[in-house]
Amino acid sequence: MITRRNILSSGAALFAAGAGLLRGRDAQALPVPAQAVPRGPYRPVVTPNGSTLPWTLKDGVKEFRLIAEPVKREFAAGMIVDAWGYNGQTPGPTIEVVEGDRVRLFVTNRLPERTSVHWHGVRLPNGMDGVAGLNQPHIAPGETYVYEFTLKQHGTMMYHPHSDEMVQMALGMMGFFIVHPRAAERVDRDFCIMLHEWFVAPGTSRPNPAVMTDFNMFTFNSRVWPGTDALVAKKGDRVRIRFGNLSMDSHPIHLHGYSFEQTGTDGGPTPSSARFPETTVNVPVGATRDVEFVADAPGDWAFHCHKSHHTMNAMSHELPNMIGVAPASDDKLARVLPGTMSMGNNGMGGMMDMGRPPNTLPMMSGAGPFGDIEMGGMFTVVKVREGITSYDDPGWYKNPEGTTPKKVTG
């Protein structure tokens, strides 16, 4: 038995060699049809703050094991959420296969209630579609079901429950199902980011699935800024970022310093005649979007949802509007708005250090090279560097002399 980790230990080049080796072994040992043999090579995706699900090859079929279970997820240092997910994680580990692969997916239910898994966007036999009650029985706690199908397409798909879907998705149960094309393609960095939103009442740790619109935590791969990994690229890399959205709102994701093109959705590749340059991609609910650009401009480029409340943490939406109110009027103000503190009168940028309940993050935080970054939620940094030899976080960008704004007098 050969595990994927053995083959992929140092990237696509090794995978190419490994795939040849796999084919050789299979040809000797196993009489499997050609379409069941894993294909390659491909550039493995990177799931920032997450991981890829290992597989084993059995009789020419890639076998995956998912365990639906309660998980603890740190959104950022100082806040741990009691979520539900797969294999100890939310989002669940990324499933990564190649068009033509046959896959066998074991799903074990360790939740306190029944579940199922729907393979969102994947073209498969109707009985494998995972809608409990419609296509299959519910998977009761303690039971394991196995799904099996052959991938007939490539692109960015997802997986999530289709049994008490509202509760299970609100608690974090979702993951990527990435299918690479058979032919090699030029992509140097390939990231996937699941967008999600939650309501976790300040001072608590359990997301409230009854909330429909008034969410207060907005996550990239179930992390918030400043807990989100930077996306690191080398100057000249062709970068793809894949987004998935199973939340209750659309998320317009904006990249500074570049324009990109949308190259695909969960429906398939975007035809080249339909591609055009953009700086923001709106990711609708229940959909995926892939964008690509060439990382030719070095720097630390902000990358975030452009709904401004989605770059805040633990945001209360019932704050009195204090902007412009003189702080000296606290006493008078308390008569009309009991319990009001004079905060936010000059804006909310100074509220980073306010006292707050336990297990609750500041609304905005993150220290940058020039001071407070005053962001939260769906925010991270795309770090493009010249001449790097690894994709580890390179630290802050050192702007060349004369290329930052200067304070002037008069």
Ligand SMILES: [Cu+2]
């Ligand atoms: Cu958003």
